[in-house]
Amino acid sequence: MYVPGKEAILIESNNQELFVETLLHLYKHPEVQTEMAHSARKRAIELSWANIAKQYEALYSELAN
DSSP, X not given: OOSOSSSOOOOGGGOHXXXXXXXXXXXXXXXXHHHHHHHHHHHHHHTSHHHHHHHHHHHHHHHHO
């Protein structure tokens, strides 16, 4: 999954009410914003090309053998 943790909040079906509630929650709870920011940075590093390239290399090596 692309966003498996607390790095994002997904809103189903463009639910406008839930979107507004979520924005207000984040506005009122800056600690949640900080936690999300740290989680997002961690996930970005996990998905960086330097890390993903190693996975592709291993996959292609396995398929070639």
